[in-house]
Amino acid sequence: MRTASKSFRSDTGSVAAKVLAQIQAVGSTSTTSNTWLWGWANESLPTSVTARICEVRDFGNSEALAKLTEPKLPDQEYLGWELTAIAAQIIGAKGAYRCPGERGFLYLLYTDLAFANSSGVPSESTTAEREGINCETHGSGQKAFICQHLLLDPRQEWFSDLPSPTKPWPDAWCSECNKFYQAQGEWNDENEDQIEIKLICNRCYESLRTNATRDKPS
Numbered sequence: 001m002r003t004a005s006k007s008f009r010s011d012t013g014s015v016a017a018k019v020l021a022q023i024q025a026v027g028s029t030s031t032t033s034n035t036w037l038w039g040w041a042n043e044s045l046p047t048s049v050t051a052r053i054c055e056v057r058d059f060g061n062s063e064a065l066a067k068l069t070e071p072k073l074p075d076q077e078y079l080g081w082e083l084t085a086i087a088a089q090i091i092g093a094k095g096a097y098r099c100p101g102e103r104g105f106l107y108l109l110y111t112d113l114a115f116a117n118s119s120g121v122p123s124e125s126t127t128a129e130r131e132g133i134n135c136e137t138h139g140s141g142q143k144a145f146i147c148q149h150l151l152l153d154p155r156q157e158w159f160s161d162l163p164s165p166t167k168p169w170p171d172a173w174c175s176e177c178n179k180f181y182q183a184q185g186e187w188n189d190e191n192e193d194q195i196e197i198k199l200i201c202n203r204c205y206e207s208l209r210t211n212a213t214r215d216k217p218s
């Protein structure tokens with residue numbers, strides 16, 4: 001199964017809080033054709049990331065649920081999330097994420113999540129995540145990472161994972177930096193060097209993010 005690692009490294013090159021996730025691609029929404037396409041029907045996806053999604057189709061077959069068995073459906077804005085939630089329930093996923101793209105969204109499920117230590121080995125500990133930072137404005141707080149552009153001008157579109165209990169201040173980047181993200185489909189050694197990441201405190205993050213013109217995923 002494919003492993004996606006999605007987080008920034010700090011300026012010094014050390015891993016800040018890396019999450020290793022096993023992902024499954026539920027499907028995608030095209031905003032040009034206004035359609036939903038199930039992952040199992042999408043030939044451009046490797047079968048390793050859709051194997052579990054086939055279970056969702058099989059469930060649809062046995063329960064006679066057309067929404068789960070039709071490869072393509074007309075998509076209103078919320079169908080993608082609705083089907084992703086159903087798929088998550090059926091395969092017991094631990095989380096979901098919507099990848100913004102130029103012509104729509106790719107909906108992903110995490111089937112397993114683990115924090116990685118600096119050697120990339122999954123670890124139970126979230127110590128790295130909880131390392132503190134001393135902010136000039138707010139005093140001691142938690143670390144958060146955003147691209148330099150969002151720091152300079154937060155009044156724009158923000159791209160990030162969905163905030164979650166384990167990651168309430170997910171790494172965030174702007175639409176310019178998102179082009180590098182899209183090129184790789186994740187943050188990795190290839191594209192992390194192409195953008196400049198700033199370390200800020202969680203309260204700075206929250207107050208900056210309230211200025212976001214649009215949040216993705218919302």
Ligand SMILES: [Zn+2]
Pocket residue numbers: 147148149150173174175176177178195
């Ligand atoms: Zn940026």
Ligand SMILES: [Zn+2]
Pocket residue numbers: 135136137138139141200201202203204205
């Ligand atoms: Zn601060």
